[in-house]
Amino acid sequence: MTCKEAFQEISKYYDGELTNDEKRVLKEHLGRCGHCQIVFDTTRKTIELYCEGELFPMPEVVRSRLHQALRRKFEQKAT
Amino acid sequence: MSSAAAERLNLELAVPGSRRVAAGLNPMDLQQQTLERPESALIAEAKAGNSGAFEELVNRYERKIYRLGLRLMGNPQDAEDVLQESFLKAYEHLPEFREDSRFYTWLVRIAVNEGLMKLRKQRSDKSEPLEDAVDDDGQLMPREFRDWRPNPEQLLGQEQMQALLLNAANTLPAGLRTVFFLRDVEELSTEETAEALGLTAGAVKARLFRARMRLREQLAQVLKRA
Known part of the structure; x- marks a missing residue:
């Protein structure tokens, strides 16, 4: 497996699309290639960072304005 | 990445932490929802x-x-x-x-x-493409191979980290980053993402690969300077 092929396989790995044989080949390549191992680890880390909900909190005032807008909409519909 | 895929990932390569925890979902919230x-x-x-x-x-x-x-x-x-x-x-x-x-x-x-x-x-008045640009393969080749240690979250405060992540995402065309957020963050399936964006499943997969590679590279570049 070349490094270029490994990058594609890493993405497929995170999609759960590799067969056991393909995973074994990828793991063997990662074991031999420090660069690809880092791409593997930091791709996972990239996904994890964007999933970190606490980094993107919704301010209370935003929530409050949303509910005010909704209530105006409910009232419009009722009249 | 589906939850099932994440589970497999945890089992097979001992990936630290669970996506559910990473996503900030409180088990109490889940419990409350069931009530x-x-x-x-x-x-x-x-x-x-x-x-x-x-x-x-x-x-x-x-x-x-x-x-x-x-x-x-x-x-x-x-x-x-x-x-x-x-x-x-x-x-x-x-x-x-x-x-x-x-x-x-x-x-x-x-x-x-x-x-x-x-x-x-x-x-509308800018040249920056909103939809997926045709990517030069060269852009997808990683250039940064430094490990991210210490963890970026330990290195930067919450506001800095948020700004860094948003800026990095903004360097991608909206068509690419949307696929990344729907698939990897919101955990929609390939089919759900394809339906939401009017794409084929193949196009979703191709964009997801490009988005991951480019975001990883972008973050690696920025973190190197942080």
């Missing part, structure tokens, strides 16, 4: 005109939709606009929700449409 009224009942009541039931649905998903808007738009003001417009539109169009998909997926579709429409308006 709350089922979503289908709330949808039925909301369709029958019970605005309280609709507000309860809003309470369940407002934070997630706000986060999606913030990641997609890159700034809090536009994220708030997307949040409001999405729920107002969802309320208006609720009778058309056929319940053949998850309510959350339906909401995400509305929010993404709102966001992309807004981005199109903002960028």
Whole structure:
């Protein structure tokens, strides 16, 4: 497996699309290639960072304005 | 990445931490949700005109939709606009929700449409492509091979980290980052993402690969300087 092929396989790995044989080949390549191992680890880390909900909190005032807008909409519909 | 895929990943390569924890979902929230009224009942009541039931649905998903808007738009003001417009539109169009998909997926579709429409308006006079650009393969080849240690979260404060992540995402065309957020953050399936964006499953996979590679590279470059 070349490094270029490994990058594609890493993405497929995170999609759960590799067969056991393909995973074994990828793991063997990662074991031999420090660069690809880092791409593997930091791709996972990239996904994890964007999933970190606490980094993107919704301010209370935003929530409050949303509910005010909704209530105006409910009232419009009722009249 | 699906939850099942994440589970496999944890089992096989001992990936630290669970995506659910990483996503900031509190087990108490899940427990509370199970004690709350089922979503289908709330949808039925909301369709029958019970605005309280609709507000309860809003309470369940407002934070997630706000986060999606913030990641997609890159700034809090536009994220708030997307949040409001999405729920107002969802309320208006609720009778058309056929319940053949998850309510959350339906909401995400509305929010993404709102966001992309807004981005199109903002960028109509700029040359920056909103849709997927044809990528030169060279752009996808990683150039940064330094390990991210210490963890970026330990290195930077919350606000700095948020700004860094949003700026990095903004360097990608909206068509690429939307696929990344829907698949890897919101955990929509390839098919759900394809349906939401009017793409084929193959196009979703190809964009996801490009988005991951480019975001990783972008973050690696920025973290090197941080």
